[in-house]
Amino acid sequence: MIVGVPAEVKSDEYRIGMLPVGVEELVAAGHQVIVEAGAGLGSGLADHSYLAAGAEMVSSGADVYSQADLVVKVKEPQPEEYPLIRPGQLLFTYFHFAASRDLTQAMLDTGATCLAYETLRDRHGQLSLLTPMSEVAGRMSIQEGAKFLERPQMGRGILLGGVPGVPPAHITVLGGGVVGANAAKIAAGFQADVAILDVNMDRLRYLDDVMPANVNVLFSDRHTIRDQLKLADLVVGAVLLPGAKAPHLVRKEDLRFMKPGSVIIDVAIDQGGCVETSRPTTHKEPTYLVDEVVHYCVTNMPGAVGRTSTFALCNVTLPWALMLASDPVGSISKDGPMASSVNVMSGKVTHQAVSETFSFPLCELPA
Numbered sequence: 001m002i003v004g005v006p007a008e009v010k011s012d013e014y015r016i017g018m019l020p021v022g023v024e025e026l027v028a029a030g031h032q033v034i035v036e037a038g039a040g041l042g043s044g045l046a047d048h049s050y051l052a053a054g055a056e057m058v059s060s061g062a063d064v065y066s067q068a069d070l071v072v073k074v075k076e077p078q079p080e081e082y083p084l085i086r087p088g089q090l091l092f093t094y095f096h097f098a099a100s101r102d103l104t105q106a107m108l109d110t111g112a113t114c115l116a117y118e119t120l121r122d123r124h125g126q127l128s129l130l131t132p133m134s135e136v137a138g139r140m141s142i143q144e145g146a147k148f149l150e151r152p153q154m155g156r157g158i159l160l161g162g163v164p165g166v167p168p169a170h171i172t173v174l175g176g177g178v179v180g181a182n183a184a185k186i187a188a189g190f191q192a193d194v195a196i197l198d199v200n201m202d203r204l205r206y207l208d209d210v211m212p213a214n215v216n217v218l219f220s221d222r223h224t225i226r227d228q229l230k231l232a233d234l235v236v237g238a239v240l241l242p243g244a245k246a247p248h249l250v251r252k253e254d255l256r257f258m259k260p261g262s263v264i265i266d267v268a269i270d271q272g273g274c275v276e277t278s279r280p281t282t283h284k285e286p287t288y289l290v291d292e293v294v295h296y297c298v299t300n301m302p303g304a305v306g307r308t309s310t311f312a313l314c315n316v317t318l319p320w321a322l323m324l325a326s327d328p329v330g331s332i333s334k335d336g337p338m339a340s341s342v343n344v345m346s347g348k349v350t351h352q353a354v355s356e357t358f359s360f361p362l363c364e365l366p367a
Helices: 020-028 047-052 061-067 079-084 101-110 131-148 178-189 201-210 222-231 252-257 267-271 301-326 352-358
Strands: 002-005 032-036 056-058 070-072 090-093 113-116 170-174 193-198 215-219 234-237 263-266 287-290 293-296 342-345
Touching: 002 061, 020 032, 020 047, 020 301, 032 061, 047 056, 056 061, 061 079, 070 301, 079 101, 090 301, 101 342, 101 352, 131 178, 131 234, 131 263, 131 267, 131 293, 131 301, 170 178, 170 222, 178 193, 178 215, 178 234, 193 201, 193 222, 201 215, 215 222, 222 252, 234 267, 263 267
Parallel strands: 002 032, 002 070, 032 056, 070 090, 090 113, 170 193, 170 234, 193 215, 234 263, 263 293
Antiparallel strands: 113 342, 287 293
8 A cells, every 4th residue: 555644734733644663664564655755844853764764755745645545644634635635545634523514525525535533442442542642732731821821921920830928820621531631730730729620520530539639620510610710810621522523611601700811721622612712723823812811722732842742643643554554444344443533434424423513414334
């Protein structure tokens, strides 16, 4: 099989979909790998390292798409890439379809098969390809929150950990999954006052056992959320419904409870955001104000730390890419190990959450 790795074209995206070791493993397995020149530079990976591993370099993304049977990348195709995608081609990347009807329709129109990192479940039922980027985004949320709480960034002028005689910031984390747990862990390290909310009592009990003393776990309901918004200097949206649009836990009218200059970091923006007033932003223009509340809603947060993110992502995607290249039909059949990743196949929606989000007919995978 010909496996292609294009450069990412999304704004401020510095990751690449494959490491040189991935090229070496695929070539050793009998596959051909083509990589767009310069694709790895944002992650500190020079072209010669890919050539040494056995890759063939091409000059453009169009060359990758025109030759590859399987395209491995990081972010969803951008509008300028839509015309390059061919019927029957396999695309293996993050899609987050539920956040964009336009993207979903565009991929249906291509006739390609779209395998989403974020919905692939391993044999233990874990979202193993989503986990590393959730870890990065969760930790980054506190790093970015600290920056945008500074007064020059329109924030309240709050130091997360405070100083002797001055209280620390109050941080509310909505969601106790991978993103939320990592956010709470880093926030606790800053010596902030942290509350983490979730609806799963088993998860809350676990978090209560493992988190430091300055992290409180709370059951999430409308009253608790409103109470927390009154206290919060920083709110981290960390809600995930795999493959589906995130619910709006913070409504527009709820912003009136928040302090002027407080900050919302909506990590759930990839799935539409868990704050009603959230809209996608970029690393170049990451924030905007609504009712004097700073909103940070960058859709590719881990892209800013390209080297860390690339290695973390490729560590977990490579075994699946090898499987897909070696047995594309069996891997994505109805009972295949990668069936959960298939969101779109040959012009039809095959993932239930995407089907329900946009009322598209749901098609079963072939046996």
